[in-house]
Amino acid sequence: QVQLVESGGGLVQAGGSLGLSCAASGRTFSSVAVAWFRQAPGKEREFVASISWSGGYLVYKDSVKGRFTISKDNAKNTVYLQMNSLKPEDTAVYYCATAPSRLGSIRGDEYRYWGQGTQVTVSS
Numbered sequence: 001q002v003q004l005v006e007s008g009g010g011l012v013q014a015g016g017s018l019g020l021s022c023a024a025s026g027r028t029f030s031s032v033a034v035a036w037f038r039q040a041p042g043k044e045r046e047f048v049a050s051i052s053w054s055g056g057y058l059v060y061k062d063s064v065k066g067r068f069t070i071s072k073d074n075a076k077n078t079v080y081l082q083m084n085s086l087k088p089e090d091t092a093v094y095y096c097a098t099a100p101s102r103l104g105s106i107r108g109d110e111y112r113y114w115g116q117g118t119q120v121t122v123s124s
Contacts, residue, residue: 002027002113004096009118012086016122020081022096022115029053029072033104034079035111036070038092038120048094049081050104057103064090086122093117 008020022034035050049070050059058070069082079096097111105111 002099004098004113004115006094006096006115006118009094009120011121011123014086014088014122014124016086017082017084018086018120020083020094020096020118020120022079022081024077024079024098027099027113028074029077029079029098030074031102032099033101034070034072034096034098035104035106036079036081036094036096037108038090038094039117040089040092043092045095045108047106047108050106051079052104053102059104059106061106083120086120088122088124091120091122093119 003025005023033052036048037045039045048061051070055072067085072079095117097114099112
């Protein structure tokens with residue numbers, strides 16, 4: 001059984017940084033893409049970033065380009081999302097998702113496994 005566990009969320013002031021982690025069990029990240037999504041209260045879930053199985057193909061939501069960085073450590077079976085220059089509009093529950101795509105997708109329905117989410121709150 002595949003389990004994804006996110007960690008690293010919290011409360012930060014605008015302009016600050018947070019680093020999220022997504023650790024997998026029951027599935028290796030070395031052969032599949034992993035993505036981060038987020039959902040703010042009252043809003044639909046939205047794509048944030050994805051990384052391909054090789055780590056060589058990265059896709060970002062336009063509003064986070066230059067501020068967020070997705071990366072992976074296959075040895076630790078963990079994917080990271082480093083978030084810098086955070087803004088209040090980045091406040092949301094952040095979820096990681098994976099499988100079966102190898103390149104990744106911005107569509108949530110193309111991911112089979114999801115974590116439970118971690119709250120990120122950016123105060124102004």
